Amino acid sequence: MNKQLGKDDVEVGSQEVCYDGFFRISKLTLRHRKFDGETTPWFTRELFQRGHAVGVLLYDRRIQRVALVEQFRIGALAREGSPWLHEIVAGMIDTAEGPREVAARECFEEAGVVVTGDQLIPICDYLVSPGGVDERFYLYCALVDLENVGGVFGLESEHEDIRLATYSIEEAQQLMASGGVDNSATIICLQWLLLNFASLGEK
Incomplete structure (x- = not known):
């Protein structure tokens, strides 16, 4: 057939x-x-x-650095290493907002970075685990200024305790190669950046 x-x-x-x-x-x-x-x-x-989600890789093309968040994840509790994972900024689409609006909101809540729609470059969207989960993940790269970012962010009402740090592209690549990045969305975004950072140019 x-x-x-x-x-x-x-x-x-x-x-x-x-x-x-x-x-x-x-x-x-x-x-x-x-x-x-x-x-x-x-x-x-x-x-x-589970519902759908949005993830954003924060990237400063002028200094060629990315920002990743680090936070506790219940799904990693049985992991051999630490259940605190390095990830991109991410959040659930649980309102009437679209993916881009959620992306901008989460960047401010989790990283203190203001992002506008024209700074967001679509990477891809995909089904996370279609064998039994309906979640679709929308991924973006946000071209932002990371010169003076860092610190601890998150909403207390959602029990979030999120640390933000920046990494050079080489450091992010090494973190990924050593297993320090252990989730698909972040791996996809970093691999996309490794393939595309030259074409993004400098600010």
């Missing part, structure tokens, strides 16, 4: 909310068309409905 399979080839029989807290988990009963034209039996899958 050469037909491109799509949403019309999936039938959801039922959907039950199993947990509805900070995140939501639903149990779906479904079946779908197969590549040979037949249909699968009914089966169940749990879907982690």
